Amino acid sequence: MRQTIMTSYALVLILTFAGFAAADDPQAAGAAAADKTANKGEAKQDQAVESAKEDDDDAGQAAEQGDAKQDATSEAAGDREAKKGAEQAPKIFDESADARQQIDQALRSAQNDKKQVLLVFGHNWCDWCRKLHTLFQDDATVRERLTNDYVVAWIDTGQLRQHAGLEKKYSSEVSKHGVPFFAVLAGDGTVVKLQETGPFEKEGQHDPEKVASFLQENMPVVPTAEMVLAEARGRAGVAGKAVLVCLSTPTCNWCRRLEAFLAAHADEFARDYVIAPIDIARMSEGREVARRLGIRSGSGVPWMAVVSPGGDVLITSEGPRGNIGYPIDAREIAHFVDMLKKTARHSTPEEIAKLEAALREEGEKIAATLKRPSEASGSAAASKD
Numbered sequence: 443m444r445q446t447i448m449t450s451y452a453l454v455l456i457l458t459f460a461g462f463a464a465a466d467d468p469q470a471a472g473a474a475a476a477d478k479t480a481n482k483g484e485a486k487q488d489q490a491v492e493s494a495k496e497d498d499d500d501a502g503q504a505a506e507q508g509d510a511k512q513d514a515t516s517e518a519a520g521d522r523e524a525k526k527g528a529e530q531a532p533k534i535f536d537e538s539a540d541a542r543q544q545i546d547q548a549l550r551s552a553q554n555d556k557k558q559v560l561l562v563f564g565h566n567w568c569d570w571c572r573k574l575h576t577l578f579q580d581d582a583t584v585r586e587r588l589t590n591d592y593v594v595a596w597i598d599t600g601q602l603r604q605h606a607g608l609e610k611k612y613s614s615e616v617s618k619h620g621v622p623f624f625a626v627l628a629g630d631g632t633v634v635k636l637q638e639t640g641p642f643e644k645e646g647q648h649d650p651e652k653v654a655s656f657l658q659e660n661m662p663v664v665p666t667a668e669m670v671l672a673e674a675r676g677r678a679g680v681a682g683k684a685v686l687v688c689l690s691t692p693t694c695n696w697c698r699r700l701e702a703f704l705a706a707h708a709d710e711f712a713r714d715y716v717i718a719p720i721d722i723a724r725m726s727e728g729r730e731v732a733r734r735l736g737i738r739s740g741s742g743v744p745w746m747a748v749v750s751p752g753g754d755v756l757i758t759s760e761g762p763r764g765n766i767g768y769p770i771d772a773r774e775i776a777h778f779v780d781m782l783k784k785t786a787r788h789s790t791p792e793e794i795a796k797l798e799a800a801l802r803e804e805g806e807k808i809a810a811t812l813k814r815p816s817e818a819s820g821s822a823a824a825s826k827d
Contacts, residue, residue, distance in 0.1 A: 534575045534596055535566050541601035541608055545627075548595040553629035554701060554719060555692075556670075558662045560592040563612065564621035565599050571622045574639065574648055581650040584657065590692045590724055591661040612636075626660045635660050667720045667728040671749070674718035679751030684785050686715040689732050689745040691723040696768040697744045703768075703804060710797055714786040715748070741765040748785040757781050770805035 564571035619638035690697035722728035766774035
Protein backbone atom coordinates (compact mmCIF):
# COMPACT_ATOMS: atom_id res chain seq x y z
CA MET A 443 0.00 0.00 0.00
CA ARG A 444 2.75 2.49 0.91
CA GLN A 445 4.79 1.64 -2.20
CA THR A 446 1.85 2.41 -4.42
CA ILE A 447 1.23 5.81 -2.79
CA MET A 448 4.86 6.82 -3.17
CA THR A 449 4.92 5.81 -6.81
CA SER A 450 1.84 7.90 -7.58
CA TYR A 451 3.30 10.90 -5.81
CA ALA A 452 6.50 10.64 -7.85
CA LEU A 453 4.51 10.54 -11.09
CA VAL A 454 2.65 13.73 -10.15
CA LEU A 455 5.90 15.52 -9.48
CA ILE A 456 7.32 14.52 -12.85
CA LEU A 457 4.29 15.75 -14.77
CA THR A 458 4.22 19.02 -12.84
CA PHE A 459 7.86 19.65 -13.57
CA ALA A 460 7.37 18.93 -17.25
CA GLY A 461 4.58 21.46 -17.37
CA PHE A 462 6.74 24.14 -15.74
CA ALA A 463 9.56 23.34 -18.16
CA ALA A 464 7.24 23.77 -21.14
CA ALA A 465 5.96 27.06 -19.77
CA ASP A 466 9.50 28.29 -19.28
CA ASP A 467 10.47 27.34 -22.88
CA PRO A 468 8.72 29.74 -25.31
CA GLN A 469 10.10 27.98 -28.39
CA ALA A 470 8.58 24.69 -27.38
CA ALA A 471 5.26 26.36 -26.60
CA GLY A 472 5.29 28.09 -29.97
CA ALA A 473 6.01 24.86 -31.76
CA ALA A 474 3.12 23.18 -30.03
CA ALA A 475 0.81 26.05 -30.94
CA ALA A 476 2.04 25.96 -34.52
CA ASP A 477 1.35 22.27 -34.68
CA LYS A 478 -2.21 22.87 -33.49
CA THR A 479 -2.73 25.68 -36.02
CA ALA A 480 -1.29 23.57 -38.82
CA ASN A 481 -3.55 20.72 -37.88
CA LYS A 482 -6.57 23.04 -37.91
CA GLY A 483 -5.49 24.50 -41.31
CA GLU A 484 -5.10 21.07 -42.82
CA ALA A 485 -8.52 20.13 -41.51
CA LYS A 486 -10.07 23.24 -43.05
CA GLN A 487 -8.25 22.59 -46.32
CA ASP A 488 -9.53 19.03 -46.38
CA GLN A 489 -13.03 20.33 -45.75
CA ALA A 490 -12.63 22.86 -48.58
CA VAL A 491 -11.43 20.16 -50.97
CA GLU A 492 -14.33 17.92 -50.04
CA SER A 493 -16.72 20.84 -50.43
CA ALA A 494 -15.25 21.65 -53.86
CA LYS A 495 -15.65 18.03 -54.91
CA GLU A 496 -19.25 18.09 -53.79
CA ASP A 497 -19.78 21.31 -55.75
CA ASP A 498 -18.20 19.74 -58.83
CA ASP A 499 -20.42 16.69 -58.47
CA ASP A 500 -23.48 18.89 -58.14
CA ALA A 501 -22.41 20.92 -61.16
CA GLY A 502 -21.80 17.75 -63.15
CA GLN A 503 -25.20 16.37 -62.28
CA ALA A 504 -26.79 19.70 -63.19
CA ALA A 505 -24.91 19.72 -66.50
CA GLU A 506 -26.00 16.17 -67.26
CA GLN A 507 -29.58 17.02 -66.46
CA GLY A 508 -29.29 20.13 -68.63
CA ASP A 509 -27.82 18.09 -71.51
CA ALA A 510 -30.59 15.52 -71.13
CA LYS A 511 -33.23 18.22 -71.21
CA GLN A 512 -31.53 19.85 -74.20
CA ASP A 513 -31.35 16.50 -76.03
CA ALA A 514 -35.02 15.82 -75.28
CA THR A 515 -35.93 19.30 -76.47
CA SER A 516 -33.84 18.90 -79.63
CA GLU A 517 -35.35 15.50 -80.34
CA ALA A 518 -38.87 16.83 -79.88
CA ALA A 519 -38.05 19.78 -82.11
CA GLY A 520 -36.63 17.39 -84.71
CA ASP A 521 -39.80 15.32 -84.62
CA ARG A 522 -41.89 18.44 -85.03
CA GLU A 523 -39.79 19.59 -87.97
CA ALA A 524 -39.98 16.13 -89.58
CA LYS A 525 -43.74 16.03 -89.20
CA LYS A 526 -44.03 19.59 -90.47
CA GLY A 527 -41.90 18.68 -93.48
CA ALA A 528 -44.08 15.65 -94.14
CA GLU A 529 -47.20 17.78 -93.99
CA GLN A 530 -45.74 20.22 -96.52
CA ALA A 531 -44.51 17.47 -98.88
CA PRO A 532 -46.75 16.19 -101.70
CA LYS A 533 -49.23 13.59 -100.52
CA ILE A 534 -48.26 10.04 -101.45
CA PHE A 535 -51.25 8.37 -99.83
CA ASP A 536 -54.85 9.46 -100.41
CA GLU A 537 -56.14 9.59 -96.85
CA SER A 538 -59.74 9.97 -98.02
CA ALA A 539 -59.70 7.12 -100.54
CA ASP A 540 -61.57 3.89 -99.92
CA ALA A 541 -58.93 1.18 -99.59
CA ARG A 542 -61.26 -1.54 -100.85
CA GLN A 543 -62.06 0.44 -103.99
CA GLN A 544 -58.35 1.17 -104.55
CA ILE A 545 -57.50 -2.53 -104.38
CA ASP A 546 -60.44 -3.61 -106.55
CA GLN A 547 -59.50 -1.08 -109.22
CA ALA A 548 -55.88 -2.22 -109.16
CA LEU A 549 -56.96 -5.86 -109.49
CA ARG A 550 -59.12 -5.08 -112.53
CA SER A 551 -56.21 -3.33 -114.23
CA ALA A 552 -53.85 -6.16 -113.33
CA GLN A 553 -56.18 -8.80 -114.75
CA ASN A 554 -56.52 -6.93 -118.01
CA ASP A 555 -52.78 -6.28 -118.38
CA LYS A 556 -51.58 -9.66 -117.03
CA LYS A 557 -49.74 -7.95 -114.17
CA GLN A 558 -49.38 -8.29 -110.41
CA VAL A 559 -50.71 -5.77 -107.89
CA LEU A 560 -48.23 -4.17 -105.51
CA LEU A 561 -49.92 -2.71 -102.43
CA VAL A 562 -47.74 -0.25 -100.53
CA PHE A 563 -49.04 0.38 -97.00
CA GLY A 564 -47.95 3.52 -95.17
CA HIS A 565 -48.91 7.08 -94.28
CA ASN A 566 -47.95 10.55 -95.42
CA TRP A 567 -45.76 11.49 -92.44
CA CYS A 568 -43.61 8.36 -92.89
CA ASP A 569 -40.11 9.43 -94.01
CA TRP A 570 -39.23 5.95 -95.30
CA CYS A 571 -42.44 5.93 -97.36
CA ARG A 572 -41.35 9.13 -99.09
CA LYS A 573 -37.92 7.67 -99.71
CA LEU A 574 -39.50 4.61 -101.30
CA HIS A 575 -41.77 6.75 -103.46
CA THR A 576 -38.73 8.70 -104.68
CA LEU A 577 -36.92 5.45 -105.51
CA PHE A 578 -39.91 4.24 -107.53
CA GLN A 579 -39.77 7.42 -109.58
CA ASP A 580 -36.03 8.00 -109.94
CA ASP A 581 -34.41 4.59 -110.35
CA ALA A 582 -34.69 3.47 -113.97
CA THR A 583 -34.53 -0.27 -113.28
CA VAL A 584 -37.13 -0.19 -110.52
CA ARG A 585 -39.38 2.14 -112.52
CA GLU A 586 -39.25 -0.10 -115.59
CA ARG A 587 -39.99 -3.22 -113.54
CA LEU A 588 -43.00 -1.56 -111.93
CA THR A 589 -44.29 -0.22 -115.24
CA ASN A 590 -43.98 -3.56 -117.01
CA ASP A 591 -45.17 -5.97 -114.35
CA TYR A 592 -47.13 -4.23 -111.59
CA VAL A 593 -50.12 -2.06 -110.83
CA VAL A 594 -49.12 -0.05 -107.76
CA ALA A 595 -51.65 1.09 -105.15
CA TRP A 596 -50.57 3.28 -102.23
CA ILE A 597 -52.84 2.38 -99.29
CA ASP A 598 -53.10 4.66 -96.26
CA THR A 599 -52.96 2.47 -93.13
CA GLY A 600 -55.74 4.46 -91.51
CA GLN A 601 -58.12 3.16 -94.18
CA LEU A 602 -57.56 -0.47 -93.17
CA ARG A 603 -59.66 0.06 -90.05
CA GLN A 604 -62.63 0.95 -92.23
CA HIS A 605 -62.80 -2.58 -93.66
CA ALA A 606 -62.82 -5.55 -91.32
CA GLY A 607 -61.71 -7.94 -94.05
CA LEU A 608 -58.71 -5.84 -95.03
CA GLU A 609 -57.77 -5.19 -91.42
CA LYS A 610 -57.82 -8.90 -90.63
CA LYS A 611 -55.82 -9.69 -93.77
CA TYR A 612 -53.07 -7.09 -93.48
CA SER A 613 -53.10 -5.09 -90.23
CA SER A 614 -51.28 -7.61 -88.02
CA GLU A 615 -48.35 -7.84 -90.43
CA VAL A 616 -48.23 -4.10 -90.98
CA SER A 617 -48.30 -3.45 -87.22
CA LYS A 618 -45.64 -6.07 -86.60
CA HIS A 619 -43.16 -4.86 -89.21
CA GLY A 620 -44.01 -1.18 -89.63
CA VAL A 621 -44.31 0.84 -92.82
CA PRO A 622 -43.74 0.97 -95.67
CA PHE A 623 -44.99 -2.59 -96.11
CA PHE A 624 -45.53 -4.57 -99.34
CA ALA A 625 -48.27 -6.96 -100.36
CA VAL A 626 -48.05 -8.55 -103.82
CA LEU A 627 -51.35 -9.85 -105.20
CA ALA A 628 -52.12 -11.87 -108.30
CA GLY A 629 -54.77 -10.56 -110.63
CA ASP A 630 -57.41 -12.73 -108.97
CA GLY A 631 -56.62 -11.27 -105.53
CA THR A 632 -54.52 -14.16 -104.25
CA VAL A 633 -51.75 -13.00 -101.92
CA VAL A 634 -48.42 -13.84 -103.55
CA LYS A 635 -46.08 -12.26 -100.99
CA LEU A 636 -46.20 -10.16 -97.82
CA GLN A 637 -42.92 -8.32 -97.32
CA GLU A 638 -41.48 -5.90 -94.80
CA THR A 639 -39.16 -3.32 -96.33
CA GLY A 640 -36.59 -3.18 -93.53
CA PRO A 641 -34.30 -5.72 -95.28
CA PHE A 642 -34.15 -3.39 -98.30
CA GLU A 643 -32.66 -0.52 -96.28
CA LYS A 644 -29.03 0.50 -96.71
CA GLU A 645 -27.25 3.60 -95.42
CA GLY A 646 -30.41 5.59 -94.82
CA GLN A 647 -32.03 4.68 -98.15
CA HIS A 648 -33.68 1.73 -99.87
CA ASP A 649 -31.18 -0.28 -101.88
CA PRO A 650 -32.34 -0.15 -105.54
CA GLU A 651 -30.81 -3.54 -106.33
CA LYS A 652 -32.64 -5.24 -103.47
CA VAL A 653 -35.96 -3.65 -104.40
CA ALA A 654 -35.51 -4.54 -108.09
CA SER A 655 -34.59 -8.10 -107.12
CA PHE A 656 -37.76 -8.41 -105.03
CA LEU A 657 -39.87 -7.17 -107.93
CA GLN A 658 -38.13 -9.59 -110.29
CA GLU A 659 -38.76 -12.54 -107.97
CA ASN A 660 -42.47 -11.78 -107.65
CA MET A 661 -43.29 -10.69 -111.20
CA PRO A 662 -46.22 -12.42 -112.89
CA VAL A 663 -45.89 -15.35 -115.21
CA VAL A 664 -46.63 -13.65 -118.51
CA PRO A 665 -48.28 -15.83 -121.17
CA THR A 666 -47.02 -15.72 -124.72
CA ALA A 667 -48.89 -13.70 -127.31
CA GLU A 668 -49.76 -16.89 -129.16
CA MET A 669 -51.32 -18.32 -125.99
CA VAL A 670 -53.44 -15.19 -125.42
CA LEU A 671 -54.68 -15.19 -129.02
CA ALA A 672 -55.41 -18.91 -129.05
CA GLU A 673 -57.35 -18.73 -125.78
CA ALA A 674 -59.41 -15.77 -127.04
CA ARG A 675 -60.17 -17.52 -130.33
CA GLY A 676 -61.36 -20.59 -128.46
CA ARG A 677 -63.75 -18.59 -126.29
CA ALA A 678 -64.98 -16.62 -129.31
CA GLY A 679 -65.72 -19.80 -131.23
CA VAL A 680 -67.85 -21.19 -128.40
CA ALA A 681 -69.78 -17.92 -127.97
CA GLY A 682 -70.24 -17.12 -131.66
CA LYS A 683 -68.20 -13.91 -131.42
CA ALA A 684 -65.07 -12.40 -132.95
CA VAL A 685 -61.77 -11.50 -131.27
CA LEU A 686 -60.78 -7.85 -130.80
CA VAL A 687 -56.99 -7.91 -130.57
CA CYS A 688 -55.44 -4.84 -128.92
CA LEU A 689 -51.68 -4.42 -129.20
CA SER A 690 -49.97 -2.24 -126.59
CA THR A 691 -46.81 -1.57 -124.60
CA PRO A 692 -46.41 -0.73 -120.89
CA THR A 693 -45.32 2.87 -121.51
CA CYS A 694 -48.06 3.78 -124.00
CA ASN A 695 -50.49 6.25 -122.39
CA TRP A 696 -52.88 6.10 -125.34
CA CYS A 697 -53.04 2.35 -124.83
CA ARG A 698 -54.20 2.98 -121.26
CA ARG A 699 -56.91 5.29 -122.60
CA LEU A 700 -58.16 2.63 -125.00
CA GLU A 701 -58.16 0.02 -122.24
CA ALA A 702 -60.16 2.38 -120.03
CA PHE A 703 -62.75 2.98 -122.77
CA LEU A 704 -63.14 -0.73 -123.46
CA ALA A 705 -63.50 -1.40 -119.72
CA ALA A 706 -66.07 1.37 -119.30
CA HIS A 707 -68.17 -0.19 -122.08
CA ALA A 708 -67.33 -3.81 -121.38
CA ASP A 709 -70.94 -5.00 -121.57
CA GLU A 710 -71.49 -3.41 -124.99
CA PHE A 711 -68.32 -4.88 -126.48
CA ALA A 712 -68.95 -8.27 -124.86
CA ARG A 713 -71.98 -8.78 -127.09
CA ASP A 714 -69.74 -9.25 -130.11
CA TYR A 715 -66.11 -9.58 -129.04
CA VAL A 716 -63.67 -11.39 -126.83
CA ILE A 717 -60.95 -8.86 -126.02
CA ALA A 718 -57.37 -10.14 -126.47
CA PRO A 719 -54.85 -7.65 -125.02
CA ILE A 720 -51.32 -8.38 -126.24
CA ASP A 721 -48.34 -6.52 -124.81
CA ILE A 722 -45.78 -6.70 -127.58
CA ALA A 723 -43.00 -5.53 -125.23
CA ARG A 724 -43.57 -8.02 -122.40
CA MET A 725 -45.01 -11.05 -124.16
CA SER A 726 -42.78 -13.34 -126.11
CA GLU A 727 -43.92 -13.81 -129.73
CA GLY A 728 -45.76 -10.49 -129.44
CA ARG A 729 -44.14 -8.80 -132.41
CA GLU A 730 -44.42 -11.96 -134.51
CA VAL A 731 -48.18 -12.05 -133.87
CA ALA A 732 -48.42 -8.34 -134.68
CA ARG A 733 -46.73 -8.81 -138.05
CA ARG A 734 -48.92 -11.80 -138.86
CA LEU A 735 -52.04 -9.76 -138.13
CA GLY A 736 -50.89 -7.07 -140.56
CA ILE A 737 -49.35 -4.24 -138.55
CA ARG A 738 -47.35 -1.92 -140.76
CA SER A 739 -43.88 -0.64 -140.04
CA GLY A 740 -44.06 2.53 -137.98
CA SER A 741 -47.79 2.15 -137.18
CA GLY A 742 -47.34 2.53 -133.45
CA VAL A 743 -49.70 1.46 -130.68
CA PRO A 744 -52.42 1.00 -129.69
CA TRP A 745 -53.16 -1.08 -132.75
CA MET A 746 -56.26 -3.21 -133.25
CA ALA A 747 -57.44 -6.10 -135.39
CA VAL A 748 -60.71 -8.04 -135.47
CA VAL A 749 -60.01 -11.75 -135.95
CA SER A 750 -62.42 -14.60 -136.59
CA PRO A 751 -62.38 -17.70 -134.34
CA GLY A 752 -60.62 -19.47 -137.21
CA GLY A 753 -57.81 -16.91 -137.24
CA ASP A 754 -58.76 -14.84 -140.29
CA VAL A 755 -58.09 -11.10 -140.02
CA LEU A 756 -61.39 -9.36 -140.77
CA ILE A 757 -60.28 -5.72 -140.40
CA THR A 758 -57.58 -3.68 -138.66
CA SER A 759 -57.13 -0.18 -137.31
CA GLU A 760 -55.07 0.71 -140.38
CA GLY A 761 -57.14 3.41 -142.04
CA PRO A 762 -56.54 5.40 -145.25
CA ARG A 763 -53.99 7.54 -143.41
CA GLY A 764 -52.46 4.80 -141.31
CA ASN A 765 -53.18 3.44 -137.85
CA ILE A 766 -55.97 5.31 -136.06
CA GLY A 767 -54.62 4.37 -132.62
CA TYR A 768 -57.04 5.57 -129.94
CA PRO A 769 -59.76 7.26 -132.01
CA ILE A 770 -60.48 10.82 -130.94
CA ASP A 771 -60.99 12.86 -134.12
CA ALA A 772 -63.82 12.46 -136.64
CA ARG A 773 -61.76 10.51 -139.18
CA GLU A 774 -60.41 8.08 -136.62
CA ILE A 775 -63.79 7.55 -134.97
CA ALA A 776 -65.39 6.92 -138.37
CA HIS A 777 -62.89 4.15 -139.12
CA PHE A 778 -63.36 2.54 -135.68
CA VAL A 779 -67.16 2.57 -136.10
CA ASP A 780 -66.69 1.01 -139.55
CA MET A 781 -64.70 -1.78 -137.90
CA LEU A 782 -67.65 -2.47 -135.58
CA LYS A 783 -70.31 -2.31 -138.28
CA LYS A 784 -68.44 -4.79 -140.47
CA THR A 785 -67.75 -7.36 -137.75
CA ALA A 786 -70.45 -7.07 -135.05
CA ARG A 787 -73.01 -9.88 -135.30
CA HIS A 788 -75.24 -9.11 -132.32
CA SER A 789 -75.20 -5.36 -131.67
CA THR A 790 -77.90 -3.25 -133.31
CA PRO A 791 -77.12 -0.09 -135.30
CA GLU A 792 -78.52 1.91 -132.40
CA GLU A 793 -76.15 0.25 -129.94
CA ILE A 794 -73.19 0.92 -132.22
CA ALA A 795 -74.35 4.53 -132.53
CA LYS A 796 -74.24 4.85 -128.74
CA LEU A 797 -70.63 3.69 -128.72
CA GLU A 798 -69.85 6.21 -131.45
CA ALA A 799 -71.44 8.99 -129.39
CA ALA A 800 -69.45 7.91 -126.34
CA LEU A 801 -66.23 8.02 -128.40
CA ARG A 802 -67.04 11.50 -129.69
CA GLU A 803 -67.77 12.76 -126.20
CA GLU A 804 -64.54 11.29 -124.88
CA GLY A 805 -62.65 12.64 -127.87
CA GLU A 806 -63.89 16.17 -127.21
CA LYS A 807 -62.79 15.92 -123.58
CA ILE A 808 -59.34 14.75 -124.60
CA ALA A 809 -59.06 17.38 -127.32
CA ALA A 810 -59.95 20.08 -124.80
CA THR A 811 -57.28 18.77 -122.49
CA LEU A 812 -54.76 18.80 -125.33
CA LYS A 813 -55.98 22.32 -126.31
CA ARG A 814 -56.56 21.51 -129.95
CA PRO A 815 -59.65 20.93 -132.13
CA SER A 816 -61.01 17.39 -132.05
CA GLU A 817 -60.75 17.24 -135.88
CA ALA A 818 -56.98 17.68 -135.73
CA SER A 819 -54.72 14.73 -136.29
CA GLY A 820 -52.38 13.39 -133.64
CA SER A 821 -54.11 10.61 -131.78
CA ALA A 822 -52.57 7.53 -130.29
CA ALA A 823 -51.28 6.57 -133.71
CA ALA A 824 -48.35 8.83 -132.99
CA SER A 825 -47.22 6.54 -130.20
CA LYS A 826 -44.31 4.57 -131.62
CA ASP A 827 -43.61 2.31 -128.62
